Amino acid sequence: MKVTVDFEECLKDSPRFRATIEEVEGDVCELESKLDKLVKLCIGMIDAGKAYNTANKQFVGGIRELAQQSTRDEVIESSLTKFAESLQEMINYHTILFDQAQRSIKSQLQTFVKEDLRRFKEAKKQFDKVSEEKEAALARNAQAPRNKQHEVEEATNILTATRKCFRHIVLDYVLQESRPACSGSNRAACHLQYSSINVLQSKRRSEILKSMLSFMYAHLTFFHQGYDLFSELQPLMKQLGGQLDQLVVDAAKEKRDMELKHSTIQQKDFSNDDTKLEYNVDADNGIAMEGYLFKRASNAFKTWNRRWFSIQNNQLVYQKKFKDNPTVVVEDLRLCTVKHCEDIERRFCFEVVSPTKSCMMQADSERLRQAWIKAVQSSIATAFRERGEDEEKLDRKASTSTGSLDSGGELRERCLKGESALQRVLAVPGNSTCCDCGQSEPCWASINLGITLCIQCSGIHRSLGVHFSKVRSLTLDTWEPELLKLMCELGNTVINCIYEAQQEELGAKKPQPGDPRQEIEAYIRAKYVDKRFVRIPSPTEQRAKVIALSKQEKRLSSSSEHLPPRPPPPTPKLRPASNMSAAGHDEKRRDSLFCPDELDSLFSYFDTSSKLRSKRSADSGIQNSADGSREKLPTTPSTNSLCDPGTEVAEVAEVPLPLPRRDSVFSELKEGSPGLQLYHASAARSLPDMAEALAHGAEVNWVNTEDQNQTPLIMAVQGGSLVTCEFLLQNAANVNQQDHRGRGPLHHATILGHTGQVCLFLKRGASQNALDVEEKSPLSIAVEAANADIVTLLRLAKMNEEMREAEGPYGQTGDETYQEIFRDFSQMASNNPDKLNRFQPHDSPKLAGLRVQAERGKSAVSRPLGHKEPTLEDLCSGASGG
Helix, strand or coil: CCCCCCCCHHHCCCCCHHHHHHHHHHHHHHHHHHHHHHHHHHHHHHHHHHHHHHHHHHHHHHHHHHHHHCCCCCHHHHHHHHHHHHHHHHHHHHHHHHHHHHHHHHHHHHHCCCCCHHHHHHHHHHHHHHHHHHHHHHHHHHCCCCCCHHHHHHHHHHHHHHHHHHHHHHHHHCCCCCCCCCCCCHHHHHHHHCCCCCHHHHHHHHHHHHHHHHHHHHHHHHHHHHHHHHHHHHHHHHHHHHHHHHHHHHHHHHHHHHHHHHHHHHHHCCCCCCCCCCCCCCCCCCCCEEEEEEECCCCCCEEEEEEEEECCCCEEEEECCCCCCCEEECCCHHHHHEECCCCHHHHHEEEEEECCCCCEHHHECCCHHHHHHHHHHHHHHHHCCCCCCCCCCCCCCCCCCCCCCCHEEEEHHHCCCCCHHHHHHHEEEEECCCCCCCCCCCCCCEEECCCCEHHHHHHHHHHHHHCCCCCCEECCEEEHHHHHHHHHHHCHHHHHHHCCCCCCCCCCCCCCCCCCCCHHHHHHHHHCCCCCCCCCCHHHHHHHHHHHHHHHHHHHHHHHHCCCCCCCCCCCCCCCCCCCHHHHHCCCCCCCCCCCHHHHHHHHHHHHHHHHHHHHHHHCCHHHHHCCEEEEEEEHHHHHCCCCCCCCCCCCCCCCCCCCCCCCCCCCCCCHHHHHHHHHHHHHHHHHHHHHHHHHCCCCCCCCCCCEEHHHHHHHHHHHHHHHHHHHHHHCCCCCCCCCCCCCCHHHHHHHHHHHHHHHHCCCCCCCCCCCCCCCCHHHHHCCCCCHHHHHHHHHHHHHHHHHHCCCCCCCCCCCCHHHHHHHHHHHHCHHHHHHHHCCCCCCHHHHHHHHHHHHCCCCCCCCCCCCCCCCHHHHHHHHCC
16 A cells, blocks of 8 residues: 555654645545535436436337327337337336446445545544644743743643654554553543544545446446347347338338329219219128218107118118217118108108108218118018028117117216125135236126136237127226126136136146236137137036036926915005906005006106107007006906906916926937037026036027027026026127017016016117017016016106107117116116015916916917906005005
8 A cells, every 4th residue: 555644754743744744635625525526416417317217218108108009000019019118128227227326426425425534534633633732732841941840840741641642643643553542631532533544545546446337337237238138129120120111112002003093083073973872782891781861850850960871780770970889770671661752842852661660861862862762672672581680780789779778877876886896796706816817906807707807818808809708897887786796606716617627737827917918818819719728528428417407497496386475465455446347456466666656657757748659559568548548457356266257268277386397308318518508507597507508619599499499598587597697698698589489588587577687688678579479579468467567667668769769869868767767676686686576376377377378388368358457557556555
């Protein structure tokens, strides 16, 4: 180590030593100033770097948003995503560099300045103090008179002690010697540990060089990581450069083609500006013809609005904007006719007439009118030539003219809230983690599969399409009670036992949280789209499964038949009426959810115009008589026997109560199928077996040709489970598919008195105008069965549909009172289904006969001749009076 100050000189305390000390002290002061400045500059650099990183992160976020906006262009999306990831890595490297700068420059140099230089200053103060004391002792010793011996001795002793203390301090100050042992109270400061000048000079070199070397190594690491990162990115950049060259060539070619088309169009004759329309029944998109037409509204003002019409799937639909769901004008063109309209003031008008309504439209020219008329006629002929209806139909739930009962945004607050839905669904075993990757606390769900998902897996499920997975948020979306119960009935454990049955056998690795999105997406597609991990049962196993489900179905039916009967309700006090027989006053009524005042208020509320009243009198199912009184609902006298003397009941007295189920002989079953498994599982209310059947490839609308052409949805109705119906509907079950008697699920639910299922089917767009082979609609069946609740629901749905049609395209999606009623029925059907169970063992023989005939396919029960039926108000007043 180079000695800056010679210790010999420090002992002599020569002028050279003092000059050297002053030079060193000045150098230390300047060093402190420079180091303080460097530390401040380092802090400013780090703050600027953090601001740069913040701005850079925002820039990278903008790149990611641009990539998300360009999802339709795979090249742009993938390239921008990769670039954003690389830039994000560079931001991380910058963050590491700035952290290293803070540790190596700022922290180390600040420590050196605050500790080492501070100790040096304290040592300098002690040195200056001792120097002054030494000078004072020398002066006192020189001034001591020779004739005063005691003063001379005292001055000599003080000088000796002071010199000794000075030597210790100056050596510590210069050479870092051990602590001096000075004596005397005024020498206590000598026991401080001083920092020598030479040691400070040496440490100055090491601290500064060590800090800068560490900082330079941080830069070396930063650029090395950046080089490695962009070396990996370079092939993609070269590939993208080649694609850009090709894009330039393609753009130039496209520009030439556009210029050629532009010049060709300019040379055309625009004297006839009619749009070219051609009817194409074999169009790839399924749209036989489309174009703009004026449509006359059905409101009081008869306004005309221009809409985009199209003929697709044997339906006439229109829409105002492309993002709007099409509104169905004509449900089935086979039931319609088209004709010219020459008796109105407007030109080029024609009318499409259906059994329930008509629609007036206007074309822009005579040629276009003829083209549309010909297209409608051709569509009608094509529909009659087809053997069956098309499998794909427009979603009537979103249509404003189909009577679909989906609740609007105004009812969101009335449905189950997301928080409670999240708690209930996650409480199901296995649902606390994502079904596909195991991520904890999932907040999304696939409602047709009945599983919970994390946000990343939910995005992948959404990309599969709704025919594979319907994704809904557990916190942001509203949940209907029947859908929430469906989620609680299935769960991740049940579904994974089906869709991952062979995952370990095949050696497939299940994704974990944090795995690349590509691996998770590949696994999900293999799991749900390809169904690679589903174990396909052997024919023997399939047959055994079907037999077991059929036995379970039979046990459920048997247990429901032998339930203890409820006590019959008390005899109601009916209002006296001249047109009622004496037997009608003794009838026993079942309860109704509506009292007479409520019914009158509801019907008067929806009866908004004379046009609607006249229209309802024609098709709503409950006629108005000529004198204005409401037609009476049919019923039967309540007796202890199955039929009274003198009444004519066709084969009803021979049928015992309660309702018997079908008795199929499954021992002779030669083979099973996924469709048959779904069929019996629906009746047995076994959701896991239903999900397994769908995973094995069962068709959700499978028809059992050996059992009256019934479908799984009809079997779910007969099983009496609202959740199984909801599960089938979520998996695209046809709510209007009929059996061999022409009865759909709504018919069967009405016959069995399942009010909750009736409400569910109406919400899902079930057609209440469909007739069975006996020309009976659900409404007429409900009227004949005297089921006031179902009659009320059907009438309200019909009236709401008529009101929406009358209000035109600008009307509301549904009346608030109407929505409130259906919401209450949905809640009650899910949470308190017994309250909606109308058919008990004490019901009238006629109701039981109707149910038996619904099962056996017999003819309708004939009413007693000349019997006077009570009105709907009488039914409700009887229920309220009881």
